[in-house]
Structure formats: C-alpha cells, structure tokens
Amino acid sequence: MTLAAAAVPAAALAATSAAGDGTLVVQNGQAPDAGPDKAPVVRLTINGSVIGKVVGQGRIIIDPGVKSPPPEVNGLGVTSQPSAISGDTATVWKGGPDGFRFRAVGGSYTIVIFGSDVSLVAVGTGSVQLAGTPDLGKGDGQYSLNGDPWKSLPGSPTGKLSIGADG
Numbered sequence: 001m002t003l004a005a006a007a008v009p010a011a012a013l014a015a016t017s018a019a020g021d022g023t024l025v026v027q028n029g030q031a032p033d034a035g036p037d038k039a040p041v042v043r044l045t046i047n048g049s050v051i052g053k054v055v056g057q058g059r060i061i062i063d064p065g066v067k068s069p070p071p072e073v074n075g076l077g078v079t080s081q082p083s084a085i086s087g088d089t090a091t092v093w094k095g096g097p098d099g100f101r102f103r104a105v106g107g108s109y110t111i112v113i114f115g116s117d118v119s120l121v122a123v124g125t126g127s128v129q130l131a132g133t134p135d136l137g138k139g140d141g142q143y144s145l146n147g148d149p150w151k152s153l154p155g156s157p158t159g160k161l162s163i164g165a166d167g
Contacts, residue, residue: 021048021124022146022164029141029153030116031131039131039157041118041141042111046163048124049105056099058115063090068107075100125164131157 029041044050054060061083062071073080077096082088093100095115104111113120118141122128132140132153140153145161 020165022162023144024120024122024128024146024163025144026052026118026120026130026153027142029118029130029132029143031114031133031140031153038114040112040114040129041131041153042113042120043129043157044111044113044122044126045109045128046111046122046124046126047108048122048126048164049103050109050111050120050122051101051103051105052113052118052120053101054095054099054113054115054119055117056095056097056115058095058099058113058118059092060095060100060102060114061090061092061110061112062102062104063110064104065089065108068109069105071102071104071109073100073102122163127160127162129157129160130154 026042031039031041060073062073063083064071066089073093075095076098078093078100080091080093083090083092099117130143130153132155140155142150142152144150146163
C-alpha cells in the first residue's frame with residue numbers, strides 16, 4: 001500500500017470521525033507468526049473504523065463484541081473459525097497465498113494481526129501495540145500515529161500507544 005493509496009481510505013474514514021478521534025496508519029508491517037519471537041504486527045483496541053490488507057500468508061483475530069457491526073474479511077482461500085483465545089464473539093481468519101482484505105467499521109473492535117506486508121488505516125479512539133522484525137530482509141514496515149511523522153516498526157512490541165484523545 002503506497003502512501004497515496006493510504007490517503008484515500010484515511011480521507012474516507014475521516015468523513016465519519018468525531019472530535020477527539022486519532023489515526024493510525026501501518027505500511028508493510030511484518031512480524032513472526034511462529035517461534036520464540038512470535039508477536040503480532042498490530043494489537044489494536046479501537047472505537048471507530050479500520051480497513052486494511054495482508055499480502056500473502058497471515059492471520060487476523062477480530063472481536064466486535066455484541067454491539068458492533070460484524071467485520072468483513074475476504075480473499076481467495078481465506079478460512080475462518082471461532083477464536084479459542086478470545087471471547088465468544090471473536091473470529092480468526094487465515095489468509096490464502098494471496099492474502100486478504102479486512103474492514104471493521106463503526107463500532108468497538110479488538111483486532112490482532114500476524115503476517116507480512118500488513119497495511120491498515122484506523123480512525124477513532126483506543127490503543128495499539130505494534131511490532132516489526134527488521135532482520136527479515138525486507139525491512140519491518142513503518143507507522144504513523146495521530147498524524148505524527150513516520151517511524152519504523154520496533155523490533156519488540158511497544159507499550160500501549162494512544163490513538164486519539166481518549167485512547
């Protein structure tokens with residue numbers, strides 16, 4: 001996802017944003033899904049909207065709770081099952097070789113993403129933990145939080161970072 005491609009979804013999501021909302025943009029993030037350094041690229045809790053994609057193999061867990069609109073995850077070869085590690089409302093999707101796209105719009109969501117080439121745009125309030133793996137050869141991706149300058153995803157998970165004024 002290029003910077004210009006991220007700007008279009010961000011602008012579309014911003015049209016529904018409320019006072020105090022912040023933004024999170026992740027580009028080409030990657031972190032291991034197995035082994036001792038297993039860490040999600042993104043662990044996000046947000047009241048707002050998120051759209052994104054994972055290119056290639058990956059896994060996403062989304063919990064919309066009981067009141068939020070259901071998320072959408074699609075792509076060739078995507079499979080889903082209830083999450084054994086989260087509440088009764090969480091689902092795990094695994095992507096096929098071509099990856100998947102997802103969106104969770106207009107509610108409160110907990111989203112955890114493992115994989116490579118993870119890109120997303122989020123608008124709302126909440127918190128996020130981010131991680132990358134700089135030694136995988138392609139770089140670890142980058143992120144911008146609340147309109148701040150781009151930063152490289154860190155080699156180990158961050159503490160909770162606030163999105164927006166109420167995060």
